[in-house]
Amino acid sequence: MxxxxxxxxxxxxxxxxxxxxxxxxxxxxxxxxxxxxxxxxxxxxxxxxxxxxxxxxxxxxxxxxxxxxxxxxxxxxxxxxxxxxxxxxxxxxxxxxxxxxxxxxxxxxxxxxxxxxxxxxxxxxxxxxxxxxxxxxxxxxxxxxxxxxxxxxxxxxxxxxxxxxxxxxxxxxxxxxxxxxxxxxxxxxxxxxxxxxxxxxxxxxxxxxxxxxxxxxxxxxxxxxxxxxxxxxxxxxxxxxxxxxxxxxxxxxxxxxxxxxxxxxxxxxxxxxxxxxxxxxxxxxxxxxxxxxxxxxxxxxxxxxTNMNPDRGMGRMNNQEHLDVARKVASEGMVLLKNQEQFFPLDPDKEMTIAVIGENATRSMTQGGGSSELKARVEVSPLEGLRQRFPRATILHSQGYSSGPSVYGRVEPAPYDADSLKQEALAIASKADIVLFIGGLNKSHLQDCEGGDRENLRLPFEQDNLIKDILKVTKDVGVVLISGNAVSMPW
Structure with a gap:
């Protein structure tokens, strides 16, 4: 020194x-x-x-x-x-x-x-x-x-x-x-x-x-x-x-x-x-x-x-060890709020029909959000992960609701008709043994995003109403929220 x-x-x-x-x-x-x-x-x-x-x-x-x-x-x-x-x-x-x-x-x-x-x-x-x-x-x-x-x-x-x-x-x-x-x-x-x-x-x-x-x-x-x-x-x-x-x-x-x-x-x-x-x-x-x-x-x-230290290493990127750390953090950081009648964990060897409903089942969570935006080499969506985890299950997917593109500083309108998405979701929910609703927030403006705050604690894009309507079709529903912040859950 x-x-x-x-x-x-x-x-x-x-x-x-x-x-x-x-x-x-x-x-x-x-x-x-x-x-x-x-x-x-x-x-x-x-x-x-x-x-x-x-x-x-x-x-x-x-x-x-x-x-x-x-x-x-x-x-x-x-x-x-x-x-x-x-x-x-x-x-x-x-x-x-x-x-x-x-x-x-x-x-x-x-x-x-x-x-x-x-x-x-x-x-x-x-x-x-x-x-x-x-x-x-x-x-x-x-x-x-x-x-x-x-x-x-x-x-x-x-x-x-x-x-x-x-x-x-x-x-x-x-x-x-x-x-x-x-x-x-x-x-x-x-x-x-x-x-x-x-x-x-x-x-x-x-x-x-x-x-x-x-x-x-x-x-x-x-x-x-x-x-x-x-x-x-x-x-x-x-x-x-x-x-x-x-x-x-x-x-x-x-x-x-x-x-x-x-x-x-x-x-x-x-x-x-x-x-x-x-x-x-x-x-x-x-x-x-x-x-x-x-x-x-x-x-x-x-x-x-840092850059005038001759003894620092060369670094590594995108190796399996880093992916393993990311997965371990994700799994240990998950929070199970309620497990009524031991709904979870689901049996990966069981033959069943799973309806996966929600935009966040397929939406990228590395893009958007301001300065935390990432260019990920690998991002496994919940839907892709479920298909890998449950090879014997028939998995149906419906978007259910729609947000706009991830844009910093403004809200973009949703490109799809909300009622049509809801009706499609309810139709596949009625055919399934269980429903996994995968919703929450995303990295767009007024959600989990730099440069603006959320306007309320509700789930955006009428997700609360969609969940209530799904529960009218079936009671076998698991709700999975992807969110970096607190949300209200009136259902």
């Missing part, structure tokens, strides 16, 4: 003011520049907490169209938390870290540990539940598993990002006791026990100040009380002021504009808050150079832990 700190000081002394400032802000959607003349590499980041996201274009949010960036899709963190299994959390993090390393990523933007302040938060599926102790116990091994691969975990969103609607404007008010007993424990565990190397600031304000450059949260608590020695990174576009970003703990600014260098200079990387405007404050003496040097020390320390 002493050798690394000495190397950091040596490099710091060789960097110009302009080179140091450049290291504090993005050069593309997911990278920051290095300094080629000194052998300092770029830093490459990637979403997300459930799998390494497909490759994004340099200057915009479009996918780059690579053919070699399909990965293992891991269950959402709410499912991981529901396993109550810290050892499995370590396996999850280790597997994910291997995939990130293989994809040549230095920072993995996760895990998320914001507390479920409301069950309507569209992003709850990305977090480790509503209990501070459980989240704390599960986040530590996850981080350790990721970072043993020489990839930095970036715990997020610090702090109090507990809703998506108006997330860029809301000013959260909580007491000191609630802050420290409910909303900060998992972050504290990530820093003090998990030794996380990066922390992502959140979009919202807390007590009137934006959280990504916050005097109390970052300077006093994170870097002071908890002695965090890593890097504070913005969420994409969460910086708002050069002076506050400089003085209140922000180290790396990402995603302030969506255009990069393509269509306008307004949001070009050199115009970020921690870019040329920061340089001007430094040259005028309004901000002392020691402030910049602290940021660069942290960035260099991150590099010595």
């Amino acid at each position: 002493k050798e690394i700190e000495a190397s950091i000081e040596d490099l710091l002394g060789q960097l110009s003011l302009e080179e140091k400032v450049a290291m504090c802000h993005a050069q593309s959607k997911f990278s920051t520049p290095g300094v080629a003349r000194l052998g300092i590499p770029e830093i490459w980041m990637s979403d997300g907490p459930h799998g390494v996201r497909g490759e994004i274009n340099w200057d915009n949010w479009g996918y780059a169209g690579w053919t070699n960036d399909s990965i293992t899709a891991f269950p959402a963190l709410t499912c991981l938390a529901a396993t109550f299994n810290p050892e499995l959390s370590h396996s999850y993090g280790s597997s994910l870290g291997e995939e990130a390393r293989y994809r040549k990523k230095d920072v993995l933007l996760g895990p998320g540990v914001n507390i479920y302040r409301t069950p309507l938060n569209g992003r709850n599926f990305e977090y480790m539940g509503e209990d501070p102790f459980l989240a704390s116990e599960m986040v530590v091994p996850y981080i350790q598993g990721v970072q043993q691969n020489g990839v930095a975990a970036c715990v997020k969103h610090f702090a109090l990002n507990n809703q998506e609607k108006w997330r860029n404007y809301v000013d959260v008010q909580v007491s000191d006791r609630a802050l420290h007993e409910i909303y900060l424990p998992a972050f504290k565990a990530a820093v003090e026990r998990g030794n996380v190397w990066a922390v992502m600031g959140s979009y919202n304000k807390f007590r009137g100040q934006y959280c990504s450059h916050h005097e109390l949260l970052i300077n006093t608590i994170l870097k002071g009380d908890w002695a965090f020695d890593g890097v504070v990174i913005t969420d994409w576009g969460s910086a708002h002021d050069t002076r506050e970003a400089a003085l209140y703990g922000l180290d790396m600014e990402m995603g302030t504009g969506t255009d990069g260098l393509t269509t306008t200079l307004t949001n070009a990387y050199d115009n970020y808050y921690l870019a040329n405007p920061f340089l001007e404050l430094l040259k005028s003496g309004e901000v002392p150079e020691e402030v910049l040097d602290d940021k660069v020390r942290r960035i260099l320390r991150l590099m010595f832990r």
Whole structure:
């Protein structure tokens, strides 16, 4: 460690003011520049907490169209938390870290540990539940598993990002006791026990100040009380002021504009808050150079832990061990709410007719949802899994209801007639020995999705009414909900 700190000081002394400032802000959607003349590499980041996201274009949010960036899709963190299994959390993090390393990523933007302040938060599926102790116990091994691969975990969103609607404007008010007993424990565990190397600031304000450059949260608590020695990174576009970003703990600014260098200079990387405007404050003496040097020390320390660490492995991707971990998390994270007359488990050797009803029986759950969207190499649908599991059964399928396509930021209309789908579902239900209704939420806007909250707790697309109508046809019904959040169940 002493050798690394000495190397950091040596490099710091060789960097110009302009080179140091450049290291504090993005050069593309997911990278920051290095300094080629000194052998300092770029830093490459990637979403997300459930799998390494497909490759994004340099200057915009479009996918780059690579053919070699399909990965293992891991269950959402709410499912991981529901396993109550810290050892499995370590396996999850280790597997994910291997995939990130293989994809040549230095920072993995996760895990998320914001507390479920409301069950309507569209992003709850990305977090480790509503209990501070459980989240704390599960986040530590996850981080350790990721970072043993020489990839930095970036715990997020610090702090109090507990809703998506108006997330860029809301000013959260909580007491000191609630802050420290409910909303900060998992972050504290990530820093003090998990030794996380990066922390992502959140979009919202807390007590009137934006959280990504916050005097109390970052300077006093994170870097002071908890002695965090890593890097504070913005969420994409969460910086708002050069002076506050400089003085209140922000180290790396990402995603302030969506255009990069393509269509306008307004949001070009050199115009970020921690870019040329920061340089001007430094040259005028309004901000002392020691402030910049602290940021660069942290960035260099991150590099010595990741892309300037000669001993880190090469990583692995899409291997059977990772698929096994994903399946184990999924199976241990399932929750059986009610098993009337021992309906489950079904006998795989029994000859019977099973009616599988519901869009979620076939819908992809890796696409959509915002930054957690994945490009999975393998995704087994419930219908496909049932057909493999019950080879002697006759399996009938009806969609039953319809949602629109997965689109971030808006709701697309359903393409099919709802009544026709319902009548078809009721027809096959009447012919079957048992019915498995497979519904819940999906990754579309206003469901399990970043950028918006749910409007209510009901199952969308009239699923409640469909279940009630199926129960009029037969009582032999098992309801399987695929959901990253709470739902009401009036039936």
